[in-house]
Amino acid sequence: MKDGKKHTEDESNSISNQKQILLDYCKKQGYKNTMFFVDDGISGTSFDRSDFQRMQRMAEEGKICRIIVKDLSRFGREQVEAGRLTQIVYPSLGITFISIQENVNSTTGEGMEMLPFYNIFNEWYAAQTSKKIRAVWQSKADNGKRVSSTVPFGYMKDPDEKEKWMIDEPAAEIVRKIYDLCLAGRGPSQIARQLEEEQILVLSAYYESIGRTHAQKYQIIPNMQEPIISEEQWLRVQELREHRRRPTATGRTSLFSGLVYCADCGAKLHFAAAKSMTRNQERTV
Secondary structure: OOOOOOOOOOHHHOHHHHHHHHHHHHHHHOOOOOOOOOOOOOOOOOOOOHHHHHHHHHHHOOOOOEEEEOOHHHHOOOHHHHHHHHHHHHHHOOOEEEEOOOOEEOOOOEOHHHHHHHHHHHHHHHHHHHHHHHHHHHHHHHOOOOOOOOOOOOEEEEOOEEEEEEEOHHHHHHHHHHHHHHHOOOOHHHHHHHHHHOOOOOHHHHHHHOOOOOOOOOOOOOOOOOOOOOHHHHHHHHHHHHOOOOOOOOOOOOOOOOOOEOOOOOOEOOEEOOOOOOHHHOEEO
């Protein structure tokens, strides 16, 4: 019984080979009624794995007498929890824990004195591997290379070169339209209302229509991609957004909304209006 995470660089760690190693061991020892618990592709640094948790429930119900793994890293790569389970929990439940590669057997005591060191090394190895992978991705990002499978709204992957993006004209037209409306003085609510009236798909609906999920967080490397809008448009919209005017319930906005500040404390003043007020009663507070 084991947890498995596929490592393509080591054939002995493939799921099928791990199973065969375990079956051969059980046959040699005369163990029968075996059952596999496999969490393929899930990091051993977490014990919150579906099949591992299923095994734990069965162990607590007294349905398991032995837990056998090809090696300790297949069981888990978090030393504290791995040690607690193998040295405290399983013995208290009358369960024998066996790791074939490290020659560990909790019932005979064989290899148990080295168990904490194996667990510490496995956790360290996982941390170092993760650190190296992050460094590689960061280096790619710093050099403007694509490290995400998700493409920002307005672009699409070049069908001939997957790492290259090209402008997705239907989506890009929506982006340009939004910027034009903003430059024309429209606020977010007004722009959203107009897009809805024109039956233009919102971002999530557009992504769903072409089989994509919403974009995640990006690292921005400037001047690496053909722009949809000009830099001047972008800067002007950011300036307008900083001093954006929000319509009131009356639908009216002040000419000076977002531009007036208190002379005493420096706080931004807000346009106050109500349907019960006439225009000459409206004020900035």
